[in-house]
Structure formats: C-alpha cells, structure tokens
Amino acid sequence: MIEISQAKPNYIEAVKVFYGECGYGGGSISEEDLIFIAQLDNKIIGAVRLCPNTDFFVLRGMQIIAPFQRQGIGTQLLQICTQQLVNRVCYCIPWQHLRSFYQQVKFQEVSPVEVPIFLRERFDNYISREMKVILMRRLPI
Numbered sequence: 001m002i003e004i005s006q007a008k009p010n011y012i013e014a015v016k017v018f019y020g021e022c023g024y025g026g027g028s029i030s031e032e033d034l035i036f037i038a039q040l041d042n043k044i045i046g047a048v049r050l051c052p053n054t055d056f057f058v059l060r061g062m063q064i065i066a067p068f069q070r071q072g073i074g075t076q077l078l079q080i081c082t083q084q085l086v087n088r089v090c091y092c093i094p095w096q097h098l099r100s101f102y103q104q105v106k107f108q109e110v111s112p113v114e115v116p117i118f119l120r121e122r123f124d125n126y127i128s129r130e131m132k133v134i135l136m137r138r139l140p141i
Contacts, residue, residue: 002045002068004076007035011044018044022063036080038064038073048077056089058119078105082138090138091115093123099134107136 007015012029015037019025029035030051038046046064050057059081064074081090082105094102099109112120115135126133 001040002073003039004073004080005037005039006080007037007047011035011037014044015047015049018047019061019063022065024061024063034081034084036077038068038077040068046073046077048074048081050081050084050090053116056091056116057085059090059092062092062094074101075104078102082106085138085140087140089140091119092136092138093119093126093133094136096132096134099136102136102138105138106141107138110135110137 009031012031012035015035016029018037029049032052034050034052034057036048036050037044045068048062049060051060062074062077064077078101090107092102092107112123112135114137115123119135123133123135
C-alpha cells in the first residue's frame, strides 16, 4: 500500500538519492523545506517539497518514478501540500503540459512580472535553455 506523509528530517538524504534517481537536479534541499513523500514498502516512489520564503512558498521537485506515474500519487502529494498553504501564496514553475495537473489544486498561470524576481530569473534561465515551462501561483483560499 502506498503511504503519503511528511518526510522526517532524517529522510533528507534519502530524498536527495531519490531525486538523483529521477534525474532531477533542482537545487539543494534545506532543513526548512517541508518535504512530502510517497512510499511503497519503505521505498520512496514520489516526492515534492515546499520551500518557505518570507511571505510565500515555492513548490519544487514534484517527482514520481515512471512506473507509478498517472496513478494519482502526484495528486495526493499536491493535496497534502495544499493543506500547508491555507493562508500562504505558493509559486511553482512546472512543465507546460502539467498546467491542468496544478490547476486541480487552484494554481493559475501568471506572467513573469507577477512573481518575485528570483523566480522570474529562474524561469528566464529555464526558457533560455528551451525548457517548456510556465509560471504558476496559488493564492490563499
């Protein structure tokens, strides 16, 4: 049975290994990040993290290993994240083809002028590398 939970601090190294296995190199993991994982038989099969900033979060590192994609695991991880976002703004920079996936939990596409400068710069860097990404924001509900 797949378990979805917030990762304990001692899981940071395991999440780094998981990200490496997925080919995801999206920055370092901070001890302040809220990390949520999906596990099957104590093996991480999915992960996502909320990186806190002063007035908002950035959702990063949504990864599900290929054999488990399209089975609702990512949606479950998104839903557990949104429980942490009740009173906070959250941004993400997903692949364009995942627009509706993030819209299911109220993320909306925004223009670069509507995001903090460091996210605009990250987005511009991705676009310059011909990555097909979009900027999204979820407002408090």
